[in-house]
Amino acid sequence: MKLPTALRSRRTLVALITASIAVILVTGVGVYGIIIGSRESAAPIGPSPSSTGPAAQPSRESPVQPSRIPTIPHSTVAETFARGVATALFTWDTGSGFLPLDYAEVILEVADPTGTEQPGLAADIATYMPTQDAWAQLRQCATSQRLEITSAHVPDTWANALAQARPGQLPAGAAAFTIAGIRHRSGLWNGDQVSAKQEFAFTVFIACPPDDSCYVLRLSQLNNPLR
Template sequence: MKLPTAPRARRTLIALIAALSLAILVAGIGIYGLLIGSEQPIESTDPPSSTAAPSAEPSREPTSPPRIPSIPQTTDAEAFARSVAAALFTWDTGSGFLPLDYTAVVLDVADPTSFEQSGLAADIANYLPTQSAWVQLRPYATTQRLEITSSFVPDAWAGALVQARPGQLPDGSVAYTIEGIRHRSGVWNGDPVTAEQTLAFTIFIACPADDPCYVLRLSKLNNPLH
C-alpha cells in the first residue's frame, strides 16, 4: 500500500521547491544589493574605528583656472625690461582672455605708489588691440609674440638724468630701448598665415637698491629713445 506516501512526497517536493525559491530570491537580493549599494546606512554596534576605510571613489582635486604668466620679480634691470617687453607683445585671442587681462599683468609690476599707474595703463593701451579689434581677430585664432633682437640703455637717457629736477625720478630709474620683431600668426580660409614687423620702443623702469624693479612708463611704439 504505497498510496498514502504519495501526498507526503508531493508535500516534501513542494517544500523543497519553496525553500529553493526562497534561497534564490535571497541570493538575488544580496547580489542586487552589492551592485547598487545599500539605500540606508547599516547601524553597527561596534565601537567607531580610529581609521576610516579608504574610499573607492577617486579623489577629485580642484583644477585651477588658466592664468597668464606673471612677470617675474627681479633686481636685474635689463632682465626685467625684457620680461616686460615680452609680456606686452605675447597674447592669444583664443585663450579666453581679453586685452584688459594682459594689461593687468603689466600693471601688477607697476609703480607701487600708483603715481604712474594711470599713465602706464594708457601707454599699454597703445600696444594691445582694442576690444573691437580683438573680437575681429578671434575667429582667425590670431596669436602674437615678440622676438627681442637687442636691449640697451639709450644714450639720450644720460641727458634726461641731468635735466631731471631733484626728486622727479625715483631712485634707480633707468630706461631700456627694446628692438625686435613682432610675429603674428593665425588661420585664413583654413590655411595658416604669418606676418612679421620690426619695431622699437623704450621702457622706463626703476630698480631701487635691494628691491624688485617696477615699471614707470612706456614710450610710444616705434618712437624710442636712442
C-alpha cells in the same frame, strides 16, 4: 611692496583709461611726459594677418585653456626686468579665453607701487593692445602674437635726462631700455595657417630701487623710442 590701495581696481582703471586715452595722451603725465614732453597717439596695431579676402574661418581653439597668463618675473636686474615687460606686452593669444584687459593687468601688477605713474602706464599699454572690436576680429582668425627681441640697450639720451632731472623728480634706480625686435603674428585664414612679422622699437622706463624688485614707470610710443 606695492600699496594695496594702488592695486585694488586695476581692471576699472584700464577700462577708464582706454575710454579716455586721447585726452591722456594729449595732456601727458608722470616721468615720461616730463622727460619727453607731450606725445602723439600711437598708430593702431595691425589687424589680422590678412586685411582683405573672403570671410575668415571660425577659430580653432585648443580644448585646454591656460588658467592664467604668465606673470612678469620679479628681478633686481634692470635689463632682465625690461625684457620681461616687453615680452608680456607683446605676447597674447585671442584663443586663450583672455581679453586685452587681462594682458594689461599682468603689466600693471609690476607698476609703480606708489600709484603715481599707474594711470599713465595704463594709457600707454592701451595703445599697444588691440581694441575690443579688433580683438573680436582677430579671434575669428585664431590670431596669436609673440615677441622676438633682437636688442635691448640704455639709450644715449637717457644720460642727459638723468643729468637734467631735478632732485626727487625721478625715483631711485630710474632707468630706460630701448627694446628692438620683431613682432610675430600667426593665425588661420581660409583654413590655412598664415603668419606675418613686423619690426618694432620702443622704450621701457623702469625703476630698480636698491635691494628691491624693479617696477615699470611708463612706455614710449611704439616706434618712437629714445635713441
